[in-house]
Amino acid sequence: MVLNELGARINGALQALSKEPVIDDKALDALLREICGALLESDVNVRLVQQLRVNVKKRVNMEELASSTNKRKVIQNSVFDELCSLVDPGIEPWQPRKGKQNIVMFVGLQGSGKTTSCTKLASYYKRKGMKVGLVCADTFRAGAFDQLKQNASRAHIPYYGSYTEADPVQIAMDGVSQFKKDKFDLIIVDTSGRHKQEVELFAEMEQIAAAVKPDNTIFVMDGTIGQAADAQARAFKQSVDIGSIIITKMDGHAKGGGAISAVAATGSPIVFIGTGEHMHDLDKFSARPFISKMLGMGDISGLVETVQDLQLDKNEDMMKNIAKGVFTLKDMRDQLQNIMKLGPLSKLMGMMPGMSPEMLKSMDADESTKKLRSYMCVFDSMTEGELNSDGKLFDDEKRLHRVARGSGVRMVEIQALLMQHGQFGQMVKKMGGPNGMLSKMNPAAMQQMAKNPGAMNPNMLKQMGGMGGMQKMIQQMGGMSGVQDMMKQMMGGGGGGMGNMQEMMSQMMGGMGGMGGMGGRR
Numbered sequence: 137m138v139l140n141e142l143g144a145r146i147n148g149a150l151q152a153l154s155k156e157p158v159i160d161d162k163a164l165d166a167l168l169r170e171i172c173g174a175l176l177e178s179d180v181n182v183r184l185v186q187q188l189r190v191n192v193k194k195r196v197n198m199e200e201l202a203s204s205t206n207k208r209k210v211i212q213n214s215v216f217d218e219l220c221s222l223v224d225p226g227i228e229p230w231q232p233r234k235g236k237q238n239i240v241m242f243v244g245l246q247g248s249g250k251t252t253s254c255t256k257l258a259s260y261y262k263r264k265g266m267k268v269g270l271v272c273a274d275t276f277r278a279g280a281f282d283q284l285k286q287n288a289s290r291a292h293i294p295y296y297g298s299y300t301e302a303d304p305v306q307i308a309m310d311g312v313s314q315f316k317k318d319k320f321d322l323i324i325v326d327t328s329g330r331h332k333q334e335v336e337l338f339a340e341m342e343q344i345a346a347a348v349k350p351d352n353t354i355f356v357m358d359g360t361i362g363q364a365a366d367a368q369a370r371a372f373k374q375s376v377d378i379g380s381i382i383i384t385k386m387d388g389h390a391k392g393g394g395a396i397s398a399v400a401a402t403g404s405p406i407v408f409i410g411t412g413e414h415m416h417d418l419d420k421f422s423a424r425p426f427i428s429k430m431l432g433m434g435d436i437s438g439l440v441e442t443v444q445d446l447q448l449d450k451n452e453d454m455m456k457n458i459a460k461g462v463f464t465l466k467d468m469r470d471q472l473q474n475i476m477k478l479g480p481l482s483k484l485m486g487m488m489p490g491m492s493p494e495m496l497k498s499m500d501a502d503e504s505t506k507k508l509r510s511y512m513c514v515f516d517s518m519t520e521g522e523l524n525s526d527g528k529l530f531d532d533e534k535r536l537h538r539v540a541r542g543s544g545v546r547m548v549e550i551q552a553l554l555m556q557h558g559q560f561g562q563m564v565k566k567m568g569g570p571n572g573m574l575s576k577m578n579p580a581a582m583q584q585m586a587k588n589p590g591a592m593n594p595n596m597l598k599q600m601g602g603m604g605g606m607q608k609m610i611q612q613m614g615g616m617s618g619v620q621d622m623m624k625q626m627m628g629g630g631g632g633g634m635g636n637m638q639e640m641m642s643q644m645m646g647g648m649g650g651m652g653g654m655g656g657r658r
């Protein structure tokens with residue numbers, strides 16, 4: 137069973153419990169049977185599943201808990217907590233520190249996704265403002281250096297490797313000392329893999345580790361390997377000091393449960409998961425947001441961090457406009473351009489509370505990207521005056537015709553874009569200005585939010601009135617009756633299908649981003 141289905145099944149079981157008139161041991165057993173069955177089908181280690189069952193039962197005392205509402209709540213909270221414990225070894229993961237020269241070594245079997253993940257990680261920390269270099273110490277697989285070189289060049293990341301030196305230890309040492317000399321903040325060393333755990337592989341890993349003395353060793357594991365994950369993780373743990381884990385290929389049809397169970401085998405935290413072959417397909421991992429997202433309850437901290445990466449507060453013109461309650465076409469273009477930098481919208485959507493896995497499955501990421509590109513052509517065909525306007529200039533059909541000809545986009549689509557812009561403009565008007573929603577938010581908490589998305593999350597949520605407040609805010613933004621209804625509309629109920637969804641998502645992201653950025657400037 138793939139992870140999305142697992143989430144949907146657990147969620148379904150919890151929902152079914154809400155409908156039970158009487159909560160007794162029988163109802164609890166039925167719930168646990170369903171959840172444990174689903175976990176086993178997803179390859180989660182049988183011992184861990186058994187432990188989860190025992191722990192939940194221990195926490196729920198049917199006699200002590202008076203009302204059924206109370207029992208339901210305690211059961212649901214216990215299941216959630218136990219699912220989190222499955223993927224949380226309770227260790228704070230290592231993080232590179234700015235101002236220090238951090239060395240990270242990647243290990244894993246051949247084809248697990250080491251080289252790809254190295255570049256994704258380098259790119260992630262580059263986005264955070266670090267100077268990152270990649271060293272290719274894989275001399276085992278012909279073409280490994282070329283692959284790293286290609287990935288690194290595409291992501292504009294400096295790299296080091298050699299076509300002539302055959303000793304991986306020497307390459308690793310030379311690469312690290314070169315980047316150290318050039319004052320790099322983070323140096324990532326990619327090592328060779330083998331088809332299976334072999335003596336040579338472990339000996340080589342140990343030698344490289346002894347030579348470069350990594351601050352952290354990341355074990356890369358293929359998410360599709362199922363039950364074999366446990367033994368593999370143990371073998372690596374015995375040989376090198378695994379600091380953290382990246383699980384790859386968690387997109388598509390990965391069951392993932394096996395690899396997730398590796399946390400228990402190594403006692404090391406999962407730090408990222410790979411969700412595709414592209415540079416953006418690396419999601420920061422944290423137990424609670426991961427479980428929350430899997431159950432369709434969203435990942436607010438991930439969403440906020442992603443929005444934070446946009447550095448919207450650097451767009452001073454737009455921030456000034458939004459504070460005044462003004463939103464020009466140029467502001468919308470800049471927002472959409474920013475969103476395009478984040479990768480497929482489905483990823484952002486997955487972080488929104490209320491997005492069920494089924495909803496996400498029916499989204500076509502390529503289609504969204506195409507739509508955004510066509511919008512860029514529309515904006516490119518506008519004059520500076522038009523871009524700096526509120527869009528009313530396009531009441532003149534001649535202008536519309538001209539932009540349609542210039543961009544190759546149909547007039548109806550441009551009209552729809554302008555309509556979305558108009559609606560969003562109305563929202564900005566409401567949010568900005570002296571009496572707007574933004575003015576009611578505590579500036580100190582908003583400032584903290586802009587600086588440190590991880591730390592500000594609880595504060596921000598509190599400011600917004602918790603998860604309920606967040607949903608209400610989204611409703612206000614869209615002027616719709618609820619997130620679920622909104623999604624239905626996006627999925628085609630309103631006749632717009634994918635296009636509709638795209639536009640609304642952009643609207644929402646624009647709104648969220650605007651708020652984060654606003655806070656940062658106060």
Ligand SMILES: Nc1nc2c(ncn2[C@@H]2O[C@H](COP(=O)(O)OP(=O)(O)OP(=O)(O)O)[C@@H](O)[C@H]2O)c(=O)[nH]1
Nearest residue numbers: 246247248249250251252329384385410411412413
């Ligand atoms: N779908 C998907 N594919 C991935 C992911 N990560 C890596 N891949 C693909 O998996 C294949 C192997 O990845 P590599 O990065 O070359 O693996 P490696 O561990 O470096 O392999 P060696 O260098 O031979 O040890 C490539 O085709 C990658 O594009 C992921 O998260 N999702």
